[in-house]
Structures are given as C-alpha cells and as structure tokens.
Amino acid sequence: MNKSKGILKIALKIFGGILLSLLVLFIFFLFMIRVPTPSVNAAITPATYSRIQIAKDYYKVNNSWLKRNEYGIWEMYLEGNAYERGVVYGVLAKELIEKQESAFVNQLNTLVPNKLYQFFLKGFVAWFNKDIYKFIPEENLKEIYGVSLSFSDKFDFIGPKYYRILNYHAAHDIGHALNDFNLVGCTSFAVNKKYSADSSLLIGRNFDFTLGDEFAANKLLIFIKPDSGYKFATYSWAGFTGVVSGMNEKGITVTLNASRSDIPYSSKEPISILAREILQYAKNISEAVAITKKRETFVSESILIGSGEDNKAIIIEKSPQKIDVFSSSSDLIVCANHYQGSLFHTDSMNINNIKNSDSEYRFERMNELIKTETPINYLKAIDILRNKQGLENKNIGYGNPKSLNQLVAHHSIVFKPKEGKMWVSTTPYQLGEFICYDLNSLFKNDTDYIVQGLNVPADPFLQTNDFANYQAYKKMKQKIKMFTLAGVPFNLDKKTEMDFIQNNPNTYITYSVLGDYYLKTKDYASAKKYFLQSLNYDVASLNEVNLLRKNIELCDKAVRK
Numbered sequence: 001m002n003k004s005k006g007i008l009k010i011a012l013k014i015f016g017g018i019l020l021s022l023l024v025l026f027i028f029f030l031f032m033i034r035v036p037t038p039s040v041n042a043a044i045t046p047a048t049y050s051r052i053q054i055a056k057d058y059y060k061v062n063n064s065w066l067k068r069n070e071y072g073i074w075e076m077y078l079e080g081n082a083y084e085r086g087v088v089y090g091v092l093a094k095e096l097i098e099k100q101e102s103a104f105v106n107q108l109n110t111l112v113p114n115k116l117y118q119f120f121l122k123g124f125v126a127w128f129n130k131d132i133y134k135f136i137p138e139e140n141l142k143e144i145y146g147v148s149l150s151f152s153d154k155f156d157f158i159g160p161k162y163y164r165i166l167n168y169h170a171a172h173d174i175g176h177a178l179n180d181f182n183l184v185g186c187t188s189f190a191v192n193k194k195y196s197a198d199s200s201l202l203i204g205r206n207f208d209f210t211l212g213d214e215f216a217a218n219k220l221l222i223f224i225k226p227d228s229g230y231k232f233a234t235y236s237w238a239g240f241t242g243v244v245s246g247m248n249e250k251g252i253t254v255t256l257n258a259s260r261s262d263i264p265y266s267s268k269e270p271i272s273i274l275a276r277e278i279l280q281y282a283k284n285i286s287e288a289v290a291i292t293k294k295r296e297t298f299v300s301e302s303i304l305i306g307s308g309e310d311n312k313a314i315i316i317e318k319s320p321q322k323i324d325v326f327s328s329s330s331d332l333i334v335c336a337n338h339y340q341g342s343l344f345h346t347d348s349m350n351i352n353n354i355k356n357s358d359s360e361y362r363f364e365r366m367n368e369l370i371k372t373e374t375p376i377n378y379l380k381a382i383d384i385l386r387n388k389q390g391l392e393n394k395n396i397g398y399g400n401p402k403s404l405n406q407l408v409a410h411h412s413i414v415f416k417p418k419e420g421k422m423w424v425s426t427t428p429y430q431l432g433e434f435i436c437y438d439l440n441s442l443f444k445n446d447t448d449y450i451v452q453g454l455n456v457p458a459d460p461f462l463q464t465n466d467f468a469n470y471q472a473y474k475k476m477k478q479k480i481k482m483f484t485l486a487g488v489p490f491n492l493d494k495k496t497e498m499d500f501i502q503n504n505p506n507t508y509i510t511y512s513v514l515g516d517y518y519l520k521t522k523d524y525a526s527a528k529k530y531f532l533q534s535l536n537y538d539v540a541s542l543n544e545v546n547l548l549r550k551n552i553e554l555c556d557k558a559v560r561k
Contacts, residue, residue, distance in 0.1 A: 054067075062088070064085075069435075071426050076221070096218055103212065129167050132270075140276065149161070165239065191381075195370065202376060205412065206412045206430060207409055221424060230252075247420075249439060250283040253313075271299060271303075275303065288316070306417050319344075334363055397507020401540040408429065436450065497514065500514070524558045531551050531552045
C-alpha cells in the first residue's frame with residue numbers, strides 16, 4: 001500500500017510539474033504576443049463623433065461620409081490625420097466592418113471546421129505576427145488602431161480588436177505564403193503608345209482573391225485626403241486600410257500580384273501596407289521604387305506600378321531577400337504570378353513556379369488577347385479581363401485557373417492615369433457593370449464624379465443558361481468539398497452527379513472533385529475513373545497533374561489490399 005502511495009505521489013508531482021511548465025509557457029506566450037498600442041490622443045474616441053444619417057445607406061461625420069451608390073458600391077471619403085481618419089472610418093463603417101469580419105470568420109470555420117485546428121492556427125498566427133507592429137509605419141498603426149476601436153465585441157474570442165485587425169492585414173501574405181499550391185491567380189497588364197488606342201497609358205487588373213461570395217458582397221471604394229502625402233482612391237473591403245488596387249491624384253497606380261514564396265519564419269510589413277505607402281507618397285516611378293527598397297516584406301510579390309507623369313508602367317519584383325525592377329522594352333507589360341526580371345532568371349523558386357503553376361499560361365493568354373485586340377481602349381480592356389477561354393479561344397471550362405476570368409474575382413479594375421479615371425467592377429466577379437470614376441472631379445468636391453456616359457454594361461454572359469448552370473455547379477461543388485475536406489455529411493445521388501457534370505462539363509475540376517468524393521467514400525473504382533477523366537481536360541498546372549496521378553496510385557493500392 002505504501003509503495004502504491006509513493007508511486008501515486010511521484011505521478012502527481014510529475015503531472016503537477018508538467019501543468020506548471022505549461023502554465024509558465026502559456027504566460028510567456030501571452031507576454032510575447034502583446035501588441036503595444038500606438039501613441040494617440042486618448043481624448044478622441046468613437047464617442048467623440050456623431051454619425052448623421054442623410055438618407056438610406058448615406059452617413060456623414062463632419063466632412064467625411066459613407067454611402068452606397070445606385071450601382072451597389074459603397075463609397076467612403078476620409079480626411080484628416082491618421083488616427084482621426086481611422087476613428088472616423090470605424091464610426092462611419094461600423095456595420096460594414098462587422099459584416100466583413102463575420103464573413104471572414106464564417107469562411108475560416110468553413111475551411112478549418114475543427115476547433116482544435118483553429119486553436120493551433122490562432123496560436124501560430126499570434127506567434128508569427130508578434131512583432132508585426134515593428135514593421136508597419138507609425139502613421140498606419142495609428143490609423144489601424146483608430147479603426148479597431150469600432151470593431152465588434154462579437155469576435156473578441158479571436159483576440160483583442162487592435163490585435164485582430166493587425167493580423168487581418170497580414171492574412172493575404174500568410175495565406176499565399178503557406179498555401180502556394182492554391183496561389184492567388186491574379187493577372188494584370190499595361191499598354192501604351194502603339195498598343196493603346198489613344199497612345200496613353202492604360203492599365204487593367206483582375207484581383208482573383210476570394211473568401212467567398214459573402215465576403216465579396218460589400219465592396220468599398222475609399223477616397224482619402226490625408227494630412228500628408230497625396231490624395232488617393234483604393235478599392236477593397238471594409239476594415240482594411242491597406243491597398244491591393246488603387247490610384248492617387250498624381251496618376252500613380254498600384255496593383256498587387258502574388259508570387260511564389262519560401263515559407264516565412266517571422267512577419268515583416270504586410271505587402272498591402274507597402275502598396276498603401278507607395279500610393280500615398282509617390283508621384284512617379286522612381287519615388288515608388290525608393291519607397292519599396294526601404295521596406296522589408298515576408299512574401300514575394302509583383303507590384304505593377306503605373307505612372308501618369310512618366311507615361312509608363314513597371315513591375316517591382318520583391319522577395320524577402322531581393323528586389324528587381326522589370327521594365328518592358330515594348331509598350332506592353334503583362335504581369336501574372338511569376339517574375340520576369342534578370343535578377344530572378346536563375347532563381348530556383350521562380351523557375352519551379354513557372355514550371356509547376358498556371359501563371360505562365362495566363363501570361364501567354366493575356367499577351368495573345370492584347371496583341372489580337374490592339375489598339376486597346378477601356379472597352380477592350382474590360383472585355384479582356386472578362387475573358388473565360390484558354391489559349392486560341394479554347395473552351396477549358398468555367399472556373400479554370402488557367403483563365404484570365406476564373407469567376408472568383410473580388411474585383412476587376414481599369415486605370416487611365418493621365419486622365420485620373422478608373423473603372424471598377426460591380427458584382428458578381430468582373431461580370432457586373434463597370435463604373436467610371438473621375439478622381440480629379442471627386443477631389444475637387446464635384447458631386448458628379450461618376451462619368452455615367454463611360455460606364456460599361458454588364459457582361460451578357462450573366463443572362464445565359466451557362467451562367468445559371470455555373471452558379472448551381474458552384475454551390476454543389478462547395479457541398480462536395482465540405483464533405484471531402486471537412487467531413488460535413490453529404491450524399492451524392494446519381495441524378496445530382498449527372499447534373500453536376502452537365503453544368504460544367506469542359507473543366508477538369510468537375511471530374512477531380514467527383515474523384516475526391518468517391519475517394520472519400522472508398523469507392524476506389526469510381527474515384528479512379530474520374531481522376532483519369534480529369535486528366536483528359538486542361539488541367540491548370542503540373543502540380544495538379546501530379547496530384548491527380550498520385551490519387552490514381554492511391555486508388556490502385558487500395559484495390560490491391
């Protein structure tokens with residue numbers, strides 16, 4: 001009996017020691033991830049400002065305002081110093097911010113339904129981003145902190161408000177750094193002189209970043225008149241102060257295209273904050289390059305810069321270790337998701353990216369369309385950005401990552417820097433009407449800043465049976481993926497299976513998704529049949545071809561057992 005008690009005491013001591021060690025580690029972890037708040041005027045809070053409702057979906061705070069226009073785009077005008085801008089931003093857009101965070105959290109729950117995985121993911125992101133504030137300019141920290149004061153209490157279980165918004169600004173970077181197999185497939189271009197209908201610079205881009213239709217529903221176009229730097233416009237979503245697509249009053253445009261990155265081990269400046277700094281403080285290409293060289297980022301990115309002053313465009317190719325400036329020898333420059341400059345020609349990461357991803361295919365398709373349609377005006381530019389076919393106009397199915405229009409875009413945008421005009425897409429994807437904004441008029445406080453005569457009608461594709469079928473296909477694909485990836489119960493009957501195929505029969509994705517379903521249900525014969533069938537279509541990348549072949553081998557091994 002005494003021996004048993006002794007063993008029990010030893011076990012309890014060991015268990016207690018483990019618990020104490022875990023507690024110490026947890027306290028150390030919490031201490032290490034504390035993010036200090038910037039120095040601001042504490043007397044200014046959201047309660048300092050009164051939001052006045054002018055009409056339905058139209059609000060004002062002093063000279064700043066938020067309204068939803070007749071095309072469904074939310075527009076917001078902000079002015080003043082960084083912290084005050086941030087606080088007013090939050091006061092004006094509080095409900096929109098909550099909707100965006102809710103959409104983000106819902107998508108996270110969809111992609112990572114396991115609560116334990118979510119816990120570890122939250123811990124990883126917290127540790128990874130513990131020093132992020134050290135790499136963000138003080139002005140941006142103050143603005144972000146001001147916005148955070150209006151964040152919803154509903155999501156405090158994720159983390160404190162200021163801490164959350166800082167991490168959200170790094171979400172794009174972390175996402176494409178850790179999931180290069182699912183790289184954001186944006187494509188952009190710039191034409192000038194002989195390629196341009198009026199010989200002036202014209203830029204177009206698709207922002208093929210998606211967190212689901214709910215997240216993309218409320219797009220926000222922000223016009224900012226800062227107390228330092230240049231006035232500018234940026235198109236994204238509520239709660240976000242970085243830039244993915246934008247133009248300033250001097251005719252500088254900035255668009256981001258993700259490239260292949262090594263897995264980073266610590267955070268630096270989010271690429272969207274760097275893009276924001278360029279837009280706010282550069283008036284020409286040399287100043288944009290100088291700003292970029294000063295900053296450390298933790299992912300690889302191609303930053304397409306257009307300049308009205310220089311009447312040209314360049315691509316700043318930036319990785320965590322090096323930077324190059326690519327300038328085309330012709331009047332055409334195309335940007336996908338790989339590097340083109342001499343500094344990266346022998347870079348193994350870039351070489352493998354070109355070989356294994358769909359980036360080069362979209363690059364070639366963009367060049368093909370532009371050279372076919374030259375000279376390019378804004379109408380042709382939008383047609384190109386909406387194009388859903390493959391090389392030589394081959395039908396490669398809807399939603400194929402090889403397409404310029406993958407039917408996933410958060411937005412699409414066209415710039416004419418010298419004229420201060422920009423065309424922004426409305427939902428869905430880049431299929432809705434493109435609205436023309438005159439930034440020169442807007443920043444002169446002219447209320448007629450939308451040039452309705454230059455708006456571009458919605459894509460006729462929206463009215464076709466093919467589009468209706470694709471929307472049905474997309475919903476069913478999501479149900480199948482939720483079953484195969486997250487184990488959400490779903491039973492695929494034969495009629496639903498046939499309807500799924502008929503709704504989008506020309507893409508390899510249809511058969512790959514069905515193969516995944518039958519692999520999950522251990523019907524290896526059906527799974528192999530669909531994986532083999534998938535290989536008969538235009539598979540987006542060598543990486544995906546290899547994955548399909550691997551799955552076929554899995555089926556064969558399972559049958560032999």
